[in-house]
Amino acid sequence: MNHGFLIDMDGVIYRGTEAIPGAADFIEHLDEQGIPYLFLTNNSAYTQLDVVVKLRKFGIETSTEHVYTAALATAEFVSQQKPDGAAFVIGEGGLLNALNQVNYAISSEHADYVIVGEGRTMNFEGMEKAHRLIANGAHLISTNADTWCPTDSGPRPGCGAIVALLEAATGRKAYHVGKPNPFMMRLARKKIGLRTDEVTMVGDTMDTDIRGATDLGFHSVLVLTGSTRRQDLAMYPYAPTRVVDSIADLVPNHRGRRAA
Ligand SMILES: [Mg+2]
Numbered sequence: 001m002n003h004g005f006l007i008d009m010d011g012v013i014y015r016g017t018e019a020i021p022g023a024a025d026f027i028e029h030l031d032e033q034g035i036p037y038l039f040l041t042n043n044s045a046y047t048q049l050d051v052v053v054k055l056r057k058f059g060i061e062t063s064t065e066h067v068y069t070a071a072l073a074t075a076e077f078v079s080q081q082k083p084d085g086a087a088f089v090i091g092e093g094g095l096l097n098a099l100n101q102v103n104y105a106i107s108s109e110h111a112d113y114v115i116v117g118e119g120r121t122m123n124f125e126g127m128e129k130a131h132r133l134i135a136n137g138a139h140l141i142s143t144n145a146d147t148w149c150p151t152d153s154g155p156r157p158g159c160g161a162i163v164a165l166l167e168a169a170t171g172r173k174a175y176h177v178g179k180p181n182p183f184m185m186r187l188a189r190k191k192i193g194l195r196t197d198e199v200t201m202v203g204d205t206m207d208t209d210i211r212g213a214t215d216l217g218f219h220s221v222l223v224l225t226g227s228t229r230r231q232d233l234a235m236y237p238y239a240p241t242r243v244v245d246s247i248a249d250l251v252p253n254h255r256g257r258r259a260a
Pocket of ligand 1: 204
């Protein structure tokens with residue numbers, strides 16, 4: 001039977017600036033065997049090329065067609081809903097670039113959507129503009145609902161937290177495009193050209209990776225190198241298909257470089 005993988009990055013492939021042992025071996029194994037895969041990330045700050053360059057630093061050689069981000073899914077969503085529209089963006093290069101590719105204008109005057117992505121460029125002036133555009137009828141969209149992001153020096157507020165501020169201020173609810181939204185999960189499956197029961201999602205986060213896979217009927221593997229500890233599993237009404245200590249456990253034995 002055909003099979004392939006959707007692979008989360010943060011907490012699966014790397015943690016901060018550290019590569020997780022076995023990650024490069026697993027990707028080499030997929031490439032050698034011709035097994036389809038896609039890196040699937042909710043981080044909308046980076047372009048596909050940014051991700052490829054970042055992965056190279058962790059010893060992983062891949063190419064842009066193996067990368068799909070919440071920025072790309074968000075651009076796809078708005079272009080399907082309102083082709084050739086305009087958006088006001090609180091976000092970074094990955095999101096701006098994705099919107100540009102679907103012929104979206106970026107404007108702080110007239111916007112069909114206020115789109116919030118991951119990043120560190122948020123300021124109060126931008127939040128004021130966003131608030132007023134939403135009050136004038138723009139729809140509030142976020143690339144992802146993650147309320148915090150891990151960094152080298154500890155957690156920082158994520159896209160979901162910034163959106164929550166705008167939700168509270170405007171009384172409007174955001175639409176979140178990234179994992180676990182089936183919109184993004186389904187687009188990712190189509191990109192690797194497989195059927196639902198041929199796809200395995202590998203991730204470290206129950207609310208996004210494992211929830212998304214469960215909703216779509218994909219297989220799922222939870223790795224314990226990221227945001228979830230084994231004892232956390234009991235809190236969730238859904239469970240991954242399989243739990244492993246790390247991505248190294250998915251590398252076949254014959255490759256011989258299994259890491260602890
Ligand atoms: Mg992760």
